[in-house]
Amino acid sequence: xxxxxxxxxxxxxxxxxxxxxxxxxxxxxxxxxxxxxxxxxxxxxxxxxxxxxxxxxxxxxxxxxxxxxxxxxxxxxxxxxxxxxxxxxxxxxxxxxxxxxxxxxxxxxxxxxxxxxxxxxxxxxxxxxxxxxxxxxxxxxxxxxxxxxxxxxxxxxxxxxxxxxxxx
DNA sequence: CCTATGATTGTTCCG
DNA sequence: CGGAACAATCATAGG
Numbered sequence: 017x018x019x020x021x022x023x024x025x026x027x028x029x030x031x032x033x034x035x036x037x038x039x040x041x042x043x044x045x046x047x048x049x050x051x052x053x054x055x056x057x058x059x060x061x062x063x064x065x066x067x068x069x070x071x072x073x074x075x076x077x078x079x080x081x082x083x084x085x086x087x088x089x090x091x092x093x094x095x096x097x098x099x100x101x102x103x104x105x106x107x108x109x110x111x112x113x114x115x116x117x118x119x120x121x122x123x124x125x126x127x128x129x130x131x132x133x134x135x136x137x138x139x140x141x142x143x144x145x146x147x148x149x150x151x152x153x154x155x156x157x158x159x160x161x162x163x164x165x166x167x168x169x170x171x172x173x174x175x176x177x178x179x180x181x182x183x184x
Numbered sequence: 185c186c187t188a189t190g191a192t193t194g195t196t197c198c199g
Numbered sequence: 200c201g202g203a204a205c206a207a208t209c210a211t212a213g214g
Contacts, residue, residue, distance in 0.1 A: 067206050070194035080208065091210050097192035104193070123195080130196095 065129030068122030071115040075107075076100050 069077070079100045084090065104112070 064197095067194095067196055067204095069206055070196090072193045072195095073207060076192075076207070092190075093208050093210075094191040096208075097190085099192090101192040119194085126196085 065126060065133055068119065068126045071112055071119040072100070072104055074118045074122075075104060075112065075115040079103065 076096070080096050083096050083099055087095070090096065
């Protein structure tokens with residue numbers, strides 16, 4: 017693919033849609049190679065917590081199911097993505113509110129993950145000073161703190177949660 | 185056979 | 200302050 021004059025292959029959608037938004041960021045596609053393989057000990061973060069799905073993704077999870085139900089013929093992930101994007105923008109903030117709320121929860125948990133993650137880096141940070149020591153030998157994991165993290169939330173249902181509703 | 189990519193927007197993090 | 204990369208999904212295509 018990426019044939020022809022398609023400057024931005026990802027933007028080839030504009031032919032079907034009037035392109036969503038000319039976001040300046042434009043091409044956020046830099047990864048020439050995607051190191052998907054979690055094998056190898058890449059210098060990347062040892063165990064970086066996955067980022068929480070944004071409200072859009074939360075909505076997507078629900079949307080995908082519905083979309084596929086009504087469009088069992090659709091097989092392209094992009095189709096759902098596009099459709100979701102359009103609908104997403106079509107939705108009012110009120111509709112997105114519940115999704116955003118859920119997304120907020122993800123973030124809350126993510127913060128915890130980050131806490132452990134920060135700690136991890138801290139340990140490695142020490143080593144950074146003495147990199148000449150054991151660099152080739154990065155085999156020590158010694159990280160068992162994140163074992164107990166579920167104690168924070170013991171059956172807390174969002175009930176008394178502040179239901180601040182702000183409509184335009 | 186296996187892996188990346190495609191597409192959506194948002195969010196998060198590092199420099 | 201800004202950009203860059205990545206989060207799910209799943210079929211398809213390419214190596």
